[in-house]
């Protein structure tokens with residue numbers, strides 16, 4: 001191609017100025033081609049060098065903008081410096097952020113637990129994000145949602161944005177978590193997400209809470225509004241007036257199934273950095289929350305929640321058919337659920 005072009009120009013010159021010496025013409029063409037070549041080369045070199053320089057600067061800026069000298073290298077994969085899409089982290093841009101997920105089951109105290117965590121200035125737990133079905137319709141939508149949360153691009157009443165040091169969500173085992181566990185574990189590992197398992201020891205109390213909550217979803221005892229969590233003793237008393245009847249035949253199979261699900265979840269996520277918290281332990285000893293704060297590596301603070309417990313006191317007063325339940329559980333591994341009692345506040 002280059003040769004063709006060269007001959008073509010030569011021909012043109014030859015036709016237009018047939019009387020001039022062919023040697024001079026050839027020299028002119030040659031010099032012209034050389035000048036052009038040098039010019040093109042110099043432009044190319046300039047572009048290459050600027051691109052290199054820019055790429056190098058970008059790497060510096062994106063990868064390690066704020067390396068903290070006091071973080072051990074083991075910890076580095078767990079520490080992030082997100083860059084939210086539509087705002088700047090301002091004075092906290094160099095504060096490291098950790099990612100977490102509270103993995104739990106309905107009516108295990110996770111709502112209360114989450115309000116306690118969100119009382120911390122530097123913790124944003126964005127609620128039960130995956131209770132919305134489309135967000136968990138497949139692994140791509142799950143990953144997309146998680147990416148937004150962990151990049152601090154998720155806006156909820158809990159998000160504190162700029163100065164968040166730990167960001168996460170509450171995720172129920174039956175909200176796609178068990179179904180897509182393989183991909184989710186991989187995501188947690190690659191992004192450095194840690195898990196806080198929140199379980200309830202007394203699964204019988206949990207069951208009663210599940211029954212009462214689903215009853216209220218239909219009947220809406222509080223002035224026609226369904227509430228899963230309440231903020232006043234009056235509301236708690238109104239909700240606690242309803243005493244569910246537990247199906248004694250299904251009781252043991254149900255309790256077993258919950259236990260199995262719990263065991264399976266722990267097995268699936270055993271390679272994820274995690275801690276296990278029992279609701280009853282936090283109720284009995286609020287200083288358990290310092291363990292959680294240490295786990296999330298946030299400064300220790302006293303945490304408060306405005307939520308009021310709905311079902312208080314002795315179990316026998318909370319259900320319609322206490323005798324049946326007692327009969328069904330006595331002499332089984334679940335017998336202790338009948339006696340355990342505790343108080344909150």
Ligand SMILES: *[C@@H]1O[C@H](CO)[C@@H](O)[C@H](O)[C@H]1NC(C)=O
Nearest residue numbers: 085086087088153154155156
């Ligand atoms: C970012 O977008 C969200 C949702 O669109 C909005 O609520 C928030 O105010 C925006 N933040 C800024 C700093 O613009």
Ligand SMILES: *[C@@H]1O[C@H](CO)[C@@H](O)[C@H](O)[C@H]1NC(C)=O
Nearest residue numbers: 118119120121303304305306
């Ligand atoms: C934590 O709770 C206390 C008492 O309810 C409240 O005054 C404070 O504003 C809360 N802090 C945050 C960050 O929510």
Ligand SMILES: *[C@@H]1O[C@H](CO)[C@@H](O)[C@H](O)[C@H]1NC(C)=O
Nearest residue numbers: 134135136137138139140141
């Ligand atoms: C995942 O679900 C979303 C929303 O339901 C849908 O738009 C998308 O096509 C699905 N993607 C795959 C790979 O199935």
Ligand SMILES: *[C@@H]1O[C@H](CO)[C@@H](O)[C@H](O)[C@H]1NC(C)=O
Nearest residue numbers: 092095121122163164165299
């Ligand atoms: C916690 O938030 C406060 C502002 O609310 C900020 O000054 C502080 O640096 C944050 N701490 C961490 C560890 O991010």
Ligand SMILES: *[C@@H]1O[C@H](CO)[C@@H](O)[C@H](O)[C@H]1NC(C)=O
Nearest residue numbers: 221222223224234235236238
């Ligand atoms: C129900 O509504 C009445 C009247 O608006 C109010 O006085 C009462 O406190 C409400 N009860 C609850 C439990 O919200």
Ligand SMILES: *[C@@H]1O[C@H](CO)[C@@H](O)[C@H](O)[C@H]1NC(C)=O
Nearest residue numbers: 245246247248249250251324
């Ligand atoms: C308990 O559940 C079983 C299976 O669903 C049902 O056959 C039985 O009638 C129920 N018993 C009561 C007392 O509701």
Ligand SMILES: *[C@@H]1O[C@H](CO)[C@@H](O)[C@H](O)[C@H]1NC(C)=O
Nearest residue numbers: 284285286287288289290291
């Ligand atoms: C409460 O929990 C903390 C931290 O887990 C522990 O050190 C302390 O001994 C506990 N206190 C009681 C009274 O059990």
